[in-house]
Amino acid sequence: MSRLLRYFIAAAVLFALYFxxxxxxxxxxxEVSTSRPGVGRAGTTLTVxxxxxxxxxxxxxxxxxxxxxxxxxxxxxxxxxxPWAFWRTGEVDAALPVELNEGTxxxxxxxxxxxxxxxxxxxxxxxxxxxxxxxxxLLVRLTPPSLSLVSRQNYAAQGGSGLVxxxxxxxxxxxxxxxxxxxxxxxxxxxxLPGGDESERFxxxxxxxxxxxxxxxxxxxxxxxxxxxxxxFLERFFPRPLRxxxxxxxxxxxxKVVPEILAHTAEVSDQGDLLRSYLAINGELRARNAQAxxxxxxxxxxxxxxxxxxxxxxGSQVTSxxxxxxxxxxxxxxxxxxDHLGFDLASVRAAGVPASNRGVVLLAGYLGIYGNTVVLxxxxxxxxxxxxxxxxxxxxxxxxxxxxxxxxxxxxxLAGGDHLHFTLLVHGxxxxxxxxxxxxxxxxxxxxxxxxDNAPRSSVAPPPxxxxx
Numbered sequence: 001m002s003r004l005l006r007y008f009i010a011a012a013v014l015f016a017l018y019f020x021x022x023x024x025x026x027x028x029x030x031e032v033s034t035s036r037p038g039v040g041r042a043g044t045t046l047t048v049x050x051x052x053x054x055x056x057x058x059x060x061x062x063x064x065x066x067x068x069x070x071x072x073x074x075x076x077x078x079x080x081x082x083p084w085a086f087w088r089t090g091e092v093d094a095a096l097p098v099e100l101n102e103g104t105x106x107x108x109x110x111x112x113x114x115x116x117x118x119x120x121x122x123x124x125x126x127x128x129x130x131x132x133x134x135x136x137x138l139l140v141r142l143t144p145p146s147l148s149l150v151s152r153q154n155y156a157a158q159g160g161s162g163l164v165x166x167x168x169x170x171x172x173x174x175x176x177x178x179x180x181x182x183x184x185x186x187x188x189x190x191x192x193l194p195g196g197d198e199s200e201r202f203x204x205x206x207x208x209x210x211x212x213x214x215x216x217x218x219x220x221x222x223x224x225x226x227x228x229x230x231x232x233f234l235e236r237f238f239p240r241p242l243r244x245x246x247x248x249x250x251x252x253x254x255x256k257v258v259p260e261i262l263a264h265t266a267e268v269s270d271q272g273d274l275l276r277s278y279l280a281i282n283g284e285l286r287a288r289n290a291q292a293x294x295x296x297x298x299x300x301x302x303x304x305x306x307x308x309x310x311x312x313x314x315g316s317q318v319t320s321x322x323x324x325x326x327x328x329x330x331x332x333x334x335x336x337x338x339d340h341l342g343f344d345l346a347s348v349r350a351a352g353v354p355a356s357n358r359g360v361v362l363l364a365g366y367l368g369i370y371g372n373t374v375v376l377x378x379x380x381x382x383x384x385x386x387x388x389x390x391x392x393x394x395x396x397x398x399x400x401x402x403x404x405x406x407x408x409x410x411x412x413x414l415a416g417g418d419h420l421h422f423t424l425l426v427h428g429x430x431x432x433x434x435x436x437x438x439x440x441x442x443x444x445x446x447x448x449x450x451x452x453d454n455a456p457r458s459s460v461a462p463p464p465x466x467x468x469x
Contacts, residue, residue: 026052026054026121026130027052027121027130027131027132028050028051028052028057028119028120028121028130028131028132029050029051029052029132030048030049030050030117030119030132030134031048031049031050032046032047032048032049032115032117032134032136033046033047034046034047034100034136034138035047036176036224036225036226037138037139037174037175037176037224037225038138038139038140038141038224038225039100039101039105039108039113039138039139039140039141039225040140040141040142040223040225040226040227041101041102041142041144041225041226041227041228042101042225042226042227042228043099043100043101043102043226044099044100044101044138044225044226045097045098045099045100046062046073046097046098046099046100046115046136047095047096047097047098048060048062048095048096048097048098048117048119049093049094049095049096050093050094050096050119050132051092051093052092052119052121052122053092053093054121055121055122056078056091056092056121056122057078057091057092057093057094057119057120057121057122058077058078058120058121058122058129059075059076059077059078059118059119059120060074060075060076060078060094060096060117060118060119060120061074061075061076061117061118061119062074062075062096062098062115062116062117063115063116063118064100064105064113064114064115064116065113065114065115065116066105066108066109066111066112066113066114066140067109069107071105071106073098073100073104073105073115074096074098076094076096078091078094100113100115100138102142108140108142109140109142110140110141110142110143111139111140112137112138112139112140113137113138113139113140114135114136114137114138115135115136115137115138116133116134116135117133117134117135117136118131118132118133119131119132119133139225141223141225141227142227143227144221144223144227144228144229145168145169145171145177145179145221145222145223145227145228145229146167146168146169146221146229147166147167147168147169147179147219147220147221147229147230147231148166148167148168148231149164149166149219149231149233150165150166150167150200151163151164151165151166151202151449152235153235153444153445154233154234154235154236155234155235155236155237155238155445156205156207156214156217156234156236156237156238157207157237157238157239157240157432157435158207158209158211158212158237158238158239158240158241159207159208159209159240159322159323159431159432160206160207160238160240160431160432160435161204161205161206161207161424161426161431161432161435161436161445162204162205162206162207162445163202163203163204163205163445163446163449164181164202164203164205164219164233164449165193165200165201165202165449165450166179166190166200166201166202166203166219166231166233167199167200167201168190168199168201168221169199170198170199171221171223171224171227173198174223174224175224176224177221177222177223177224178221178222179201179203179220179221179222180203180205180219180220181203181205181217181218181219181220182217182218182220182230183205183206183207183208183211183216183217184208184211184216184217185208186206186208186427186429188203188204188205188206188381188426188427189203189381189427190202190203191203191302191380193450194450195450195451202449202450203219204380204381204382204426204446205217205426206425206426206427206429206430206431207431208429209242209322209323209339209341209430209431209432210242210323210339212239212241214232214234214237215232217232217233217234217237218230218231218232218233219231219232219233240323242323242324242325242339243321243323243324243325244324244325244326244327245320245324245325245326245327245340246326246327246328246329247326247327247328247329248329248330249275249278249328249329249330249335251274253416254274254275254277254278255274257278257281257413257414257415258274258277258278258281260371260412260413261281261285261368261369261371261413261414262277262281264366264368265281265285265366265368267284267285267288267368268280268281268284268285275330275335279335279336281368281369281414282328282336282338282369282414283336283338285368285369286338286368286369288368289367289368289369289370290428292367292368293375293383293385293425293428293430294427294428294429295428296362296363296375296377296383296428297381297383297425297426297427297428297429298427298428299362299377300362300377300378300379300380300381300382300383300427301360301377301379301380302379302380303379303380304378304379304380305357305358305359305360305377305378305379306357306358306359306378306379306382306402307357307358307402308357308402308439308442309436309437309438309439309441309442310356310357310384310424310433310436310437310442311354311355311356311357311402311403311437312345312356312422312433312437313345313347313351313353313354313409313420313422314347314354315347315348315351316345316346316347316351316420317345317346317347318343318344318345319344319345319346319419320340320343320344321343322340322341322342322343322423322430322432322433322434323339323340323341323432324339324340325337325338325339325340326338326339326340341423341430342385342387342421342422342423342430342433343421343422343423343433343434344419344420344421345419345420345421345422346417346418346419346420347409347419347420349409349418350390350391350408350409350410350418351408351409351420352405352408353374353386353389353405353406353407353408353409353420354402354403354404354405354406355376355384355400355401355402355403355404355405355406356376356384356402356422356424356433356436357376357378357384357402358378358399358400358401358402359376359377359378359379359383359384359399359400360376360377360397360398360399360400361374361375361376361377361394361395361396361397361398361399361400361406362375362376362377362383362396363375363396364392364394364395364396364398365392365396366412367387367413368413369413369414370385370387370388370413370414370421371387371388371389371410371411371412371413371414371415372387372388372389372390372391372392372407372410372412372413373385373386373387373389373413374386374387374389374392374394374406374407376400376406381426381427381428382424382425382426383424383425383426383428384422384423384424384425384433385421385422385423385424385425386406386407386420386421386422387412387413387420387421387422388409388410388411388412388413388415388418388419388420388421389406389407389408389409389410389412389420390407390408390409390410390411390412390418391407391408391410392406392407393405393406393407393408394406394407424436
């Protein structure tokens with residue numbers, strides 16, 4: 001055997017002995033994050049991620065330390081890491097979620113809490129694994145925000161609107177905190193009260209048309225840690241059961257509306273059958289349009305853009321009211337059921353459609369079942385919708401005056417004849433416009449709650465000749 005070969009064999013043996021007996025991997029890399037900035041009664045999720053791509057992981061441990069107490073919250077034993085292996089055999093990337101709440105942290109008290117995360121890599125026979133340790137200190141807050149009601153005569157009707165004024169402590173200003181009105185599944189955020197102090201807030205809210213129980217309407221404040229305070233604030237609630245209506249479908253009507261809507265809308269496709277296509281539009285597309293209007297509500301300005309009561313289409317007759325539950329019949333059979341969430345107002349053909357109040361155009365275009373549509377933003381989530389138009393005479397972003405022509409009535413979308421479909425929305429929730437048409441309701445239920453000095457004033461500058469209401 002040559003000397004060079006002996007040297008090569010000796011080097012290989014030494015290299016193998018080093019790998020088995022002495023070579024351990026590097027310390028793992030740790031990433032630690034929490035779903036909230038601290039721990040409250042609602043709980044916080046701690047997410048730990050450990051990585052060791054060279055020889056793999058063996059374990060992850062999470063401990064909580066508060067005062068003299070130490071609690072092991074979670075242990076993850078990684079699979080496969082062996083000190084005898086020449087190659088990587090263990091997990092190289094592991095995530096460990098841990099719930100932090102009063103259940104997993106017994107005797108939790110307000111103050112600070114330290115979380116200690118330790119991850120171990122794979123060691124060698126004669127050398128232990130390298131560890132990575134990270135400490136994270138979180139604030140513990142278990143006391144909910146202070147919440148109190150200011151406004152009185154808080155009345156609301158099923159399908160209607162309202163405004164409430166309240167006080168909440170400084171936790172409302174924290175990032176991740178929220179306050180406002182919860183009505184069923186809908187949340188209506190609060191805003192600083194004009195002219196008020198730092199703790200005074202107001203919320204413009206709507207009541208879902210299908211919510212008939214006042215217990216589902218609450219004033220709430222939630223801090224960044226998830227601690228929540230709630231108040232039942234309504235003094236009177238007026239249920240308004242849905243009315244029913246029957247719509248008889250004809251082949252002629254469906255043949256008119258279906259091709260037009262499909263030509264303008266990518267969200268639904270031709271179902272290969274006129275009735276099936278109509279039902280996809282009336283159901284699936286209707287739901288998509290509702291979500292689009294809800295998304296528009298998030299773009300509403302935090303400013304009062306309106307003044308005084310809203311206008312109804314002049315000289316119009318009501319042909320269908322708000323919150324009619326419609327059953328659709330075709331060839332003697334019930335084929336669908338949907339809710340009509342607006343007023344159908346009939347006037348002369350191609351009548352001019354005035355803006356019901358001052359505002360800014362959020363949408364001017366074709367919107368599924370509504371056809372040619374204009375949506376105005378009136379501020380703080382309040383919007384008005386004008387649909388089935390034959391023509392649109394404004395553009396998105398344009399500021400408009402009360403009474404300014406937005407377009408012309410028509411029969412685009414799911415319309416059987418020339419008319420205007422009109423409704424008001426609060427953060428995308430359709431509400432009964434009849435309240436906002438009533439000067440006494442607007443004065444008593446909205447404006448009066450602010451007081452004379454803080455009453456809503458439009459921030460849309462009128463032209464010099466405009467009359468200020």
